[in-house]
Amino acid sequence: MLSKNMWSDRIGGFISIIFGIVAIAEAVRLYPNRIDLFVGDHTMPGLIGGVMIFLGFLMFFVKGERFTVEFADRKTMIKILLTIGLLFAYWILLQILGYLISTLVISMFLFKVLGSYSFYKSVVFAVVLTVLLYVLFILWLSIPFPTGILGI
């Protein structure tokens, strides 16, 4: 009989089954290149795939813990989503504008969103952070960062 597990757990179980099927498909693809029946790169994908399917099904039948998932208030959730958006923007800008400019721009917005500081304060914090990191990682430790189309 199906247990009354939380939806999130059942979705987790379902995803596990899908991943398990993918792993077994990969094991089947690799099987012709085996050294022996259980010796080769196919063995563990097959085994893990089987375990994932088994555990995924268990998630539907074994009674798990029940709890209320609590998210933050609307304002905080918007801030979290904005932060995630800024991080993706940072990743894209790193490739276009390079490390220095993108760090300055994105950290300014991060200080604004996470700390709710004024525009002026956010700029000051961003400049200080960027300069400190520049001195530490680029000047001192000579780590090669992306320079972007401007070559900075």
Add this chain to the structure above:
Amino acid sequence: MEAVSMLLSGFVEAFTPMNLLAALIGALVGTLVGMLPGLGPTSAIAILLPLTTVLGPTQGIIMLAGIYYGAMYGGSTTAILLNIPGEVSSVPTCLDGYPLAKQGRGGAALGIAAIASFVAGVMGVIGLVFFAPLLADQALKFGPPEYFALMTLALTVIVSLAGNSILKGLMMGVFGYLLAMVGMGPSGQIRFNFGIDELSAGFDMISIIIGLFAITEVLKGMEEKQDAISIGKIGSVYPSISDLRKSSKSIFRGGLVGFLLGLLPGCSTAVSTFLAYDLEKKLSKTPEKFGQGAIEGVAAPESANNATSSAGFIPLFALGIPSSPPLAILLAGLMIYGLAPGPVLFEQNGSFVWTVIASMFIGNIMLLVLNLPLVGIWARLTQIPFGVIGPVILVLCFIGSYTVRNNLLDVFVALVFGILGYIFHKFRWPVVPLVLCYILGPMLEQSFVQSLSMSGGNFWIFIERPISLSILIASAILLFVSLILIRRTKLRAKEAVGSEVDIAG
């Protein structure tokens, strides 16, 4: 005797200026990060691990070890002064530490915590000096089936790291292993790349760790109330003779409990701190004072905490088994440097291991000498607003995930796992089993395939060999003991906190 002479040569190496500096910076940064709200030893090591790769292996690991025990100590400061346990293992410290702080004796509690941490840390390192080489010597007799059994033993840790659902812990573990299989298999075939060339080299484990621990921690921190909490007068940090007399036996007993439990893979620091606290209360002539501000109630759990952390290095160095989340990340650190933790580490990289062990003694002394006079400054640093710390950590996460392979895909992976980590946290899917299996999975696979290759596909090889069979039986016993201890700790933590808590790690 050989261990002592190796340790002495380790001291000679550890006393070089760069190694001393690495230990000093590690201990200071660790204490600082451990005190910042929302950041524990695991996230501290996760953020700083890639940044230490610019150093040599010895300095890098010395610094990481310093960060580890510094952060453990730092966590006790917030527990005592603010009643905020950074980790479940600090809950027993809160029980008596915070009442002491409210009585204006926070300084004495911090002083005793520092001394207890130091004594237990040294006890743990002495144990490491004598036990680890013995264990490693035995483990040198291991072949692939024994390694497979050892990896099985290591994976029993999942039970204690799984939080409130073992099933979810197991699922996260196999998911971690699935991620580890992306890229080249042991026989050289590319797996799970689905035609995408960038996936052929596999996922970088540091990016996954940074995402799951550091980025997720910032997202979680945004949800928590970030008001600065004012700290009252903490008084003198130098405990009185009477405090020292009262605490000395508690420190020793706590250290012993912590050390013995720390040897068992699968016993988290939370288990040992609660056990040490309860033991002290049972042995006390005035148990009614516990919870009201008994100095022994701070000494015992703090001592147990540090002894467990130090003893955890024994299975890590000798067998390659991490017994806690920060040690799992340290294991990743060792692997970045191309050092294979386990029995051969002592044989092939003896100088490295003994220098790191010697530096642990030095790091513990540094922590004691620096932390007592600096307690006031550290306490003020807990007031740094999250709005400043958060952006700094996020930018460091980007830098950290990029620097390991100079690859922007790794930054993207860290970001994705940061978001996934937040979702996992919300729906209580434990992430530590994922990381553990990601690290141990490839070793498990290699020993499994080699064993079957040796036996011509016969699975009996794992139980025909005495050492392998013994380890497998030990795994089953350990699993049983872990389940009992976890159950007990969960009940105690629930009593102490008032609600169900996740004792993973």
